[in-house]
Amino acid sequence: MHLSVDNVSKTFGVGRTAKCVLEGISFEVNTGEFVALVGSSGSGKSTVMRLVAGLDRPTAGVITVDGQPVRGPGSDRGMVFQKYSLYPWLTAAQNVAFGMELQGLARREIRERTGYYLEVVGLGESARRLPRELSGGMQQRVAIARALAAQPKVLLLDEPFGALDLQIRESMQEFLHKLWQRTGLSALLITHDLEEALLLAQRVHIMAPRPGRIVRSVQVDLDHQNMAHLRVSPEFLSLREDLAQCLRGLEPALAG
Ligand SMILES: Nc1ncnc2c1ncn2[C@@H]1O[C@H](COP(=O)(O)OP(=O)(O)OP(=O)(O)O)[C@@H](O)[C@H]1O
Ligand SMILES: [Mg+2]
Structure with missing residues (x-):
């Protein structure tokens, strides 16, 4: 890269x-x-x-x-912004899956990657929680998992x-x-x-x-x-x- x-x-x-x-x-x-x-x-x-x-x-x-x-x-290119950019009505897992759904990945691939990247950021246990049930740091980790799940060549972090x-x-x-x-x-x-x-x-x-x-x-x-x-x-x-x-x-x- x-x-x-x-x-x-x-x-x-x-x-x-x-x-x-x-x-x-x-x-x-x-x-x-x-x-x-x-x-x-x-x-x-x-x-x-x-x-x-x-x-x-x-x-x-x-x-x-x-x-x-x-x-x-x-x-x-995967982006993570300063402001929590999660959809408040979607769970952590749904937020991570969202970008991959837009990419048109197969359901199974989406499910596997979502689980994997939530584990990577240490939030395997919080998959079903809504953003408001997560601390600010946890929300940013979800945003990072979401960016990583698309498997970008480079991660772009603006005041994360x-x-x-x-x-x-x-x-x-x-x-x-x-x-x-x-x-x-x-x-x-x-x-x-x-x-x-x-x-x-x-x-x-x-x-x-x-x-x-x-x-x-x-x-x-x-x-x-x-x-x-x-x-x-x-x-x-x-x-x-x-x-x-x-x-x-x-x-x-x-x-x-
Ligand atoms: N769409 C735009 N139209 C006009 N000026 C703009 C536009 N976007 C940014 N600027 C100007 O460009 C300059 C740099 O802005 P930018 O947001 O890139 O700075 P920054 O280093 O990210 O600042 P911060 O640390 O506050 O986030 C500012 O003076 C801003 O007003
Ligand atoms: Mg700025």
Whole structure:
């Protein structure tokens, strides 16, 4: 699998009201790679995600998956959004099955994959529960199971834990990391949380706003095995501080 975003720009509107939101964005995600884009609010992260998902078209540049230009949404890319996007009237299992039904998979295949991916996210016991009977973290795990069940080439995560409180967020980060290790999935994570990006990704790109662009890219060669340990290790803290300074420098007006 190879996702390539090559020199992508996006302008909304035309003439005097035109607004350049992204300029010359380039990055890649290869098989089994976990890549994160980090930037402050308004730096264009969700716009990048919408373009990769095929929900919108770039003004310039090309996005390809395995060499094929992205022309619209497709089952090769699985999306997980910040807001719980489950259907409230469907059970966890029905929510997971929904996308596969749209894909036109056979009933038996749908049943098997639904059971399998609910197990993968640790919710085998909760198959028949409605979203309102599940915690926020559990609901996001259902959303992740739903995305995985379509067996996408790459998982696209836009602030997937943004609505969760800190403790659940940390356990979800651990969960996602283990899932990634276990399944070898390829993922693109969008977050404003630098720590989250460094804990999960092997490659982190820092975005600056107005217009949104990548100003720094780092390879994270840290031992991600023990996340609790990693969070407080000197190497991690110094890399985090280095990049935090870079991010602060991008928002001079807001700096304290
Ligand atoms: N459809 C649109 N029309 C006009 N401007 C838009 C549109 N979509 C996004 N923008 C603008 O693009 C900029 C980037 O928005 P985007 O949602 O991509 O940022 P973000 O980095 O995801 O922010 P956040 O962290 O708050 O989610 C913002 O200034 C936003 O107002
Ligand atoms: Mg956003």
